[in-house]
Amino acid sequence: MLYRLRDAGFSAYLVGGAVRDLLVGQHPKDFDVATDATPEQIKQQFRNCRLIGRRFRLAHVVFGREIIEVATFRANSDDGSGDRETHEDGRLLRDNVYGSIEDDAIRRDFTANALYYAIEDFSVRDYCGGFEDVMARRLRLIGDPEQRYREDPVRMLRAVRLAAKLGFTIDGPTADPIPVLAPLLAEAAPARLFEEILKLFLSGNAVASFQGLEHSGLLPVLLPESAAALQSNRSGALRAMLLEGLAGTDARVANDEPVSPAFLFALLLWPAYCKALIGLQAQGVHPEEAARRAADRVTVHQLNTIALPRRFSLPMQEIWLLQSRFSQRQRKRVTRLLAHPRFRAAFDFLVLRQSASPDHAADVEFWTQAQTQTNEELAATLGVEVPGDSYTDEDAVPSKRRRRRRRRSGAAGASGE
Template structure:
């Protein structure tokens, strides 16, 4: 495969933004006789004047050899063996060049749908480039020579603000259906358009998301919705028939109820604003937003069957709805329990008394419940006068 090697002095590339720790990892690997590059999203981001959030390194050193070189290294992953090299709070992720995967390779395992469930077959940098998902992510930076290696015309795609899959889109999506989610995330984050063949492939293959482990979907959910592009992502997921594959009940609700759809949009806009301001965001809050209509509907059914308070019926309804979705998205208990606390506090917020306020404000979920209430107020689901009481009380 022919590679283009371009000096960064001819490109819009600011190497002053590169982590010193990442440069140290590359330098150390080279000192020990291995090839090493900065690779992927960090190189792409540096080319579009975005400060990378993390830095990845690719090398021909195997994971075990990397571990021998770096005392601060931990090997992770079964599906893809990776090395994490820790410098205080920063982790530099190091991967070994992977070969073009074939089902016959003993270190490559696929399931019945063609999804790769384990891949530890190592290869050359050229093969590694072909294995990456999108051409704009298959760029390798050599800090010593200040050159970018481009095997797939990724630089052209960045200039054209276009997202193109390496290889045949259907094959690459079958190997890893999460690539559909990643495509929408990158499109929203980078404001890149999807290549027409990729668009068609996503529309054809959206059902393959059902084969992805629910715990992995939760991890992708966090990447999708907690980084400042939640509203864009939500609209793209609906456009490409992805949202309903994960949040099937929510999808039905928004199709039936425009007010609930607006409620979600307001919540996503608020989340994006918080990210922009550097304020914390939590997956449990947006999961509560997505599940809210289904939980309200289920709580009404529960109240007809049992004699229980509004708060208790919401707790039971939330447990039911979360359980119904567990095959699609697995929510860790530390998030689901806080989400339930936040939602069950909604009827309690309707009691506007100082005594009640003192108690609720002391609860761990109060701030989230309060923010949730404010969004409900925007769609006239919560009394404005009571909301004003809470606004003044919590700021005292």
């Protein structure tokens, strides 16, 4: 791509995270290109190109499952020739004003992301001191930090995520405004914050990211009810469980194993659920009803900040609601729970709870054995007799009576209503 753009008369550079990661010995997961060609000119060069975005006009060049993102150099100031719109609070709503490579470097967020690899002489071009910062493993914003955060509050989350991923320290002037400006995150689109949460916790640096959110004061804005529950939990058991779960998430990512966002949010919002559940039970609400109401309440309240899709929120609630069923030892209920599609996730969650409290040790031991036992062995463990016929999967599902529709007599029935 770089050579084709050069041969067509344009300047083109590998830029941003790929250059930064290669300098610190990491393997880039994606590659970005910066060029002086406009999005329309880029599209003319590549048939496998599509233009996306309104806030930032970009070109995506597709090679099978790989996408190379190509951006035109952006200018720092608008001379009236471009398309830029700024909100009254300083947020950039649209920024499609094009300029030189020097302008583009100043427009980028962190100095470590403003490094350009040139194929002309195989050098790294540095216009903001980013090379020195990368070598010092330091994360520093370009320009006035407060203004840059006001332009895009999500940059505060990016600072925490990149510091956790790279093992960098956040430069003092870059870190200082974050606790004060943290409430600005509430103005970000909930769907965008959902994507940022996944990047923070599913990239293999979940523990460091969580600790960074705590240290920077961003956790109460991002997960307000969980942050409040953790603050009031004097024993620290909830925080210990959460960190244990995040460490397990990091291990799965390192081993290239899948991690479900539903399980992740069940973990992150568990402190909030526990606090809500205790409050409802203290009001005399029946335990099962209290569990359902607590799950709904926490989910609805969190949606004000993060757009958690139902395909994740519903399994998350099932993981919570199944926890109370692990103490049951009736044969049919045990078999039904083993056949439940969320059993494995709920059981893994129970094991995590044991890391915070030894009270669950007996349940973990029982259900660990139950998963490997035959029906006869399970019945013997429960102290019940096995029927003559073998137990089938049909017994694990409540029987449903077929409702017989009554025929209506008279004109209504005759007309087919």
